[in-house]
Amino acid sequence: MGVRKDLKRAKQRSDLAARVHTELIREDGVVREVRTAAFDTASATGTTADIPFTNAAEAPDAVVLRRKEAGTWRPVTASAFAREVTAAAKGLIAAGLEPGGRVALMSRTRYEWAVLDFAIWAAGGQTVPVYATSSAEQIAWIVEDSGARFVIAETEENARTVRAACASMGVSMGDQPRLWELDSGAILELARLGRDVDDAEADKRRAALTPDTIATVCYTSGTTGRPKGCVLTHGNLHAEAASTVELLHPIFKEVTGQVATTLLFLPLAHILGRVIQVACMLARIEVGHCPSIKPDELRPELRSFRPTFVVGVPYLFEKIHDTGRATAEKIGRGSSFERADRIAVRFGEAYLDKFLDRGKGPSLGLYLAWALYDLLVYRRVRQEIGGRLRYAISGGSPLDRRLNLFFYAAGIIVYEGYGLTETTAAATIIPPLGPRPGTVGLPVPGTSVRIADDGEVLIKGPIVFGSYWNNPDATEQVLDGGWFATGDLGALDDDGYLRITGRKKDILVTSGGKNVSPAVLEDRLRSRPPIGQCIVVGDNRPFVGAVITLEPDAVEHWLAVRKAPRDTPMSEVIKDPRMLAEVQKAVDYANEAVSRAESIRKFAVVEGEFTEDNGLLTPSLKIKRHAVARAYEQQIEVLYES
Secondary structure (H helix, E strand, O other), X not given: OHHHHHHHHHHHOHHHHXXXXXXXXXXXXXXXXXXXXXXXXXXXXXXXXXXXHHHHHHOOOOEEEEEEEOOEEEEEEHHHHHHHHHHHHHHHHHHOOOOOOEEEEEOOOXXXXXXXXXXXXXXXXXXXXXXXXXXXXXXXXXXXXXXXXXXXXXXXXXXXXXXXXXXXXXXXXHHOXXXXXXXXXXXXXXXXXXXXXXXXXXXXXXXXXXXXXXXXXXXXXXXXXXXXXXXXXXXXXXXXXXXXXXXXXXXXXXXXXXXXXXXXXXXXXXXXXXXXXXXXXXXXXXXXXXXXXXXXXXXXXXXXXXXXXXXXXXXXXXXXXXXXXXXXXXXXXHHHHHHHHHHHHHXXXXXXXXXXXXXXXXXXXXXXXXXXXXXHHHHHHHHHOOOOOOEEEEOOOOOXXXXXXXHHHOOOEEEEEEEEHHHOEEXXXXXXXXXXXXXXXXXXXOOEEXXXXXXXXXXXXXXXXXXXXXXXXXXXXXXXXXXXXXXXXXXXXXXXXXXXXXXXXXOEEOOOOOEEOHHHHHHHHHOOOOEEEEEEEOOOOOOEEEEXXXXXXXXXXXXXXXXXXXXXXXXXXXXXXXXXHHHHHHHHHHHOOOOHHHOEEEEEEOOOOOXXXXXXXXXXXXXOHHHHHHHOHHHHHHHOOO
């Protein structure tokens, strides 16, 4: 198994084994703070804007990106990319972008995003990312609040929405931001605009940037109100990207002997996808882009690009696992998959115990069982995602521990991390030589994590943002002496690994006085078929309940296995005792993680889905709890009628 060999090789290399140094601060015998020493990667003068040009100077022929054209992934060299960035930067300068000016970039994940992000920086500007699915109201708020004078939209539909947003702001046509459309040739138009601008002007603007210069105003997802603009500097981005590269790249490349490549599919308007792109450019890791995270659209791209690692959210890994289960059931091997799932968890736990010097490792019988199911199941999972994938980084919410162990046994190490927009993405990550499923790891190099008296997670370091744009009151509420109050609850184990237990604002207090964190239950529920989305309820109620939707693909498969009509109305499916029994199994699995008083006593299976389109999810797939509670208010009331 490749990942076991990788870990063995890494452990045997003293230079890799001694790279991460942590300091634990104990109070009353409990670890309350952990500090990870910084790598020597700080940029004293340069900025992220320099990365394409440094690559072009040092390795002009190195392939840094691959762009899909006519169904083929074509290489883009460092020198070619730098030329495109320069051309677009000169176009922005010709259009009137001043140093420090802001450009709103509204697009799905695609090659042009990379060109424009670096071009905006090279022209001395600041990028304001906007999700491609944003409404006119959301766009109006972001453009007006940020003061962006230029907007680049992906499609004609996006451009129409931007125009509607600008019109709603009551701004005269002459004062509205200048708008370009990617699908109508924005890159070529910028290149034409900038033909008469001297390269020296762009070089001058780039040279004037410092690590303290604002690089981006990145708006939060706004789960409970209007999004806030996080001001992130070039220094913030460089600290995050450089630390990630230094921590993980030796494992992704040197130990495996593979040329590290990744396919980016997370929205680049989200800070995690954006920072990974910067990190890959910094390390000259080949990057491709896919505009969709939908499993059916993403899987063919993974098979054609064949990345060695990916960055995703738990939803992706849950769906890959569910697809494996469904495929096995279709060919009459459903019971084999269930056994393979159980064997994977046992094997993963035993092998990691051996690796961490906590146990003897898998028995001979367990090894033989793993080898059998590697042929029957795990190999198929690897093929489903390209065949070369060895590593993955998961963020956004906790990944179910059993699911993590399944992928480990299938030959894919999933490194969980934790962070927010305010921490420039990952503040903690599982170190390569210290896997610990069920936690989100140690602080990234140069960062400290502390647990406050009330259990809130506090973060300090060069990755922490400096302020919210135009919002000093909100800034003052979360920053104190350099410590950022995340709003998340957590705990540190005896080795300093962080475990997230919930959100402060989401804590439910039952009428019996029991405090319940819904995140633990919800994460485990979503990891089991046929669950789609869910929220746990029970604030000021006598017990904990749940509102649950079904995953459409899981329902389709469930109907097919039972030879029921594919067009069976969902209203019938959610009442079918057999389906309710399947949901109960998922609820029972979730309840295993909590006490009786915190467990889900009743649930309501409802029609529909939580989506961004219906206002129940943010663009980064976070649930808008209050919106869901309002949408299903009647079903929630029924739970507590008797």
